[in-house]
Amino acid sequence: MNDTIVAISTALGEGAISIIRISGCDAISIVNPLFKGKNLEKVKSHTINYGHIVYKNEIIDEVLLSIMKKPKTYTKEDVIEINTHGSIAVVNKIMEILLLSGCRLAEPGEFTKRAFLNGRIDLTESEGVKDLINSQTELERKMAVNELSGKVSTLITDLRDKIVALISNIEVNIDYPEYQDIEVVTIDKIKAEVYNMLGQLRKILKLSEDGKVIKDGIKTVILGKPNVGKSSLLNALLEEEKAIVTDIKGTTRDIVEGSIIIGGIKLNLIDTAGVRASSDVVEKIGIEKSISLIDEAELVLLVLDSSEELSSEDKFLLDKTKNKKRIVIMNKNDLENKNLYDEEVIRISAKENIGIEEIKEKIKELFNIGVFLGKNLTFFTNARQIALLKSAIESLEEAKKGAEENKEIDMIEIDLKLAWERLGDIIGANYTEELIDNLFSKFCLGK
Ligand SMILES: Nc1nc2c(ncn2[C@@H]2O[C@H](COP(=O)(O)OP(=O)(O)OP(=O)(O)O)[C@@H](O)[C@H]2O)c(=O)[nH]1
Ligand SMILES: [Mg+2]
DSSP: OOEEEEEEOOOOEEEEEEEEEEESHHHHHHHGGGOOOOOOOOOSSSSSEEEEEETTTEEEEEEEEEEEEEESSSSOOOEEEEEEEHHHHHHHHHHHHHHHHTTTEEOTTTTHHHHHHSSSOHHHHHHHHHHHHOOOOOOHHHHHHHHHHHHHHHHHHHHHHHHHHHHHHHHHHHHTTTOOOSSSOOOHHHHHHHHHHHHHHHHHHHHHHHHHHHHHEEEEEEEETTTSSSSHHHHHTTTTTOOOOOOSTOOSSEEEEEEEEEEEEEEEEOOOOOOOOOOHHHHHHHHHHHHHHHHHOSSSEEETTTTSSOOOOHHHHHHHHTTTTTEEEOTTTSOOOOOOOSSOOOETTTTTSSSSHHHHHHHHHTTHHHHHTTTTTOOOOHHHHHHHHHHHHHHHHHHHHHHHTTTOOOHHHHHHHHHHHHHHHHHTTOOHHHHHHHTTTTTTTTT
């Protein structure tokens, strides 16, 4: 942490400008001799300064240099950002000079890691930075900003404070039972507090699990018997002739994948081999794959053929997917209707591109996308946070059980402490070197 780090913060390549970022206690003393312009030791903090980078009497580039003196900076250290012309040659040359002058090349995410280690942000906020940089959809952006803004941290901190208050009350009662003026923690009070916290955490968990599915992309399996138009539907959704379409039953043998963004969320679409009894070895393997994908699917688009009567394969698939999140689609609506299936369906013609928008609307409804685009939701978006949340809930459930069964109060206290620790792990209150290294290594260089 004592060395001064440097990295290129903009994407490498030709562009109007590139930014080289430097952070650490020697940032100013390293850059000052290389900068021909105002004396950086003397300029005010948070100013932009015009000048040149000069090395061994040679002008390397004309630059704008931002100087931000600690502690009000991204890393809480002295930070300098050099805006250079966006040429690979310029950037490489300035990097080389800075490395020769005493800077060390930053590791991926090291600036944010310093922000965390110096206490400016906590772990969930750090993850928010990464998520924001990686965000591709409007929804991902919203979720990341929520994380980054510290809402998640505040929520966890409040809950931890509540648990601490409860624990200290319990301890005072155990240690000084003779004190008259101290509030007595009754089992009823513990129960009420724990119920309350559990309710809050369970709600967040539900929201977080839905949110994670949406963030990672909804695994959507297009299913149906042969020739109903599954591949045609995939192509219509993707607006691209990705899968082969023919009138021969069993055209698709292996899965075909593609992804689209609907209302700010990503759908990972999988077109499968049509399900039927088949003696063809290759087709059979494909069919087995189609069926096994049902379990993994987060959404099933089950396609029926309007121009044919409901068959035993259709019935088999309708039954197999009855407990899944699914949309039943009646395709070939442009032909004469001979299919008497009378449950809720969306009628489309994949061939004529009719009804595709309705499918998209239904998906938005099924996944409550409107709710996630709402502003004031607080929830967790990655597997690490969700796993810890679950474990905190388990400990609170144990505490609740203990209270209900009138267990020794210090047994209940142990579970409360465990819940407090797990919640602390979410924000990085007690972190290990390994966890931190692993987490920040997933960041991009220069962040
Ligand atoms: N009339 C009409 N024909 C369609 C429609 N959708 C697909 N088809 C035709 O139905 C045939 C089968 O379409 P595919 O998309 O290959 O069907 P599939 O379900 O992927 O078939 P397999 O891969 O064999 O399981 C093709 O000849 C398509 O042109 C539709 O909406 N209306
Ligand atoms: Mg197909």
